[in-house]
Amino acid sequence: MTEAILSVTHLNKRFKRQPVLQDVTFDCEPGRIIGLVGANGAGKTTIMKSILGLIRTEGAVTIAGQAMQFDRHPALAQVGALIEYPSLYPYLSGWDNLRLFARDQDVAAQIQALVTQFDMSDYIHRKARTYSLGMKQKLGIALAFLNHPQLVILDEPMNGLDPQGTKQLRDFIVAQKQQGVTLLISSHILGELQKLADDLVIIDHGRVIQRTTMAAALALTEHYVVVATEHDGQAKAALTAAGYQLAAGTPVKLLLAPDQSVADVLAVLQQQHITVTDVQHQDADLEQIVLTLLASSKA
Structure with a gap:
């Protein structure tokens, strides 16, 4: 060391x-x-x-x-x-x-x-x-x-x-x-x-x-993926049926588990012939992490 x-x-x-x-x-x-x-x-x-x-x-x-x-x-x-x-x-x-x-x-x-x-x-x-x-x-x-x-x-x-x-x-x-x-x-x-x-x-x-x-x-924070498609309604239905946890709201935003990958998500949509126009990653930032830790220390 x-x-x-x-x-x-x-x-x-x-x-x-x-x-x-x-x-x-x-x-x-x-x-x-x-x-x-x-x-x-x-x-x-x-x-x-x-x-x-x-x-x-x-x-x-x-x-x-x-x-x-x-x-x-x-x-x-x-x-x-x-x-x-x-x-x-x-x-x-x-x-x-x-x-x-x-x-x-x-x-x-x-x-x-x-x-x-x-x-x-x-x-x-x-x-x-x-x-x-x-x-x-x-x-x-x-x-x-x-x-x-x-x-x-x-x-x-x-x-x-x-x-x-x-x-x-x-x-x-x-x-x-x-x-x-x-x-x-x-x-x-x-x-x-x-x-x-x-x-x-x-x-x-x-x-x-x-x-x-x-x-x-x-690594302890939740990782989300936001997918833009030409048919968001169909995309949400396909991903939900495949077992993905989707966030409420208009964008196709899903929680990505550690054993799941973006490639898996895209494969589900491709199988349903849904065109993907953009993919973005969303992670919690340091401010959220620190606030969470400070709150838990006071609990």
Whole structure:
């Protein structure tokens, strides 16, 4: 089994005697994207701050085999992060902000690559105080990936990004993963997270209620097929007679069991000489899955 690059073990935290984190435990394996999911106030940002040693927490955090402590954390040299909002020097340009945090002096090529990747060329030499929310977010993300970190922690990284910026970030994250970088990402934009995450850690009221892979989570949901035909009434009758479970409504929409295939459905219709004009798959999305899990945890 691959050794985890990040291990969080029995993390507990209280604010004014109120439990915020309760026995939070999970691992992050190298080269994977882990989605940290939960409602607002569930404890996601507190977990990330605990990992980075920004707040004192009971429990243990290990990064690349090194134990993290509140006042001693050499392992952070391998970590990049964006938590809540980018911390920028407002009277420095975006370029100078990047150069300031670069560990190597000769980093112009790396900075230029990040500037190009996130389409910041038009404003990178302007003072950061003049930036819009989206501009600041891009610069904060670039800072997180500066110095070639092996673990990157991103809290709501799509915040303030337009569709183009979101796609740029998504493509960059996938490319970083392919190079072996591990990413722990918290986002309320679950549709985007569904496209990225390999693993899921679902949090509710400071507790981990589910640790699973994205593939396993999606496999538990019902899978529907919507078939467009030239004779929907005949198609429904034929499929019902063949034992398929159809959803109510106008389209020919049927629940596909694990042992059934689209080819089987099409064969039934072909035998009845019913012409099929389109076939679409419909699966539950991550939002539905998370809502279901959160509801079941409260039952």
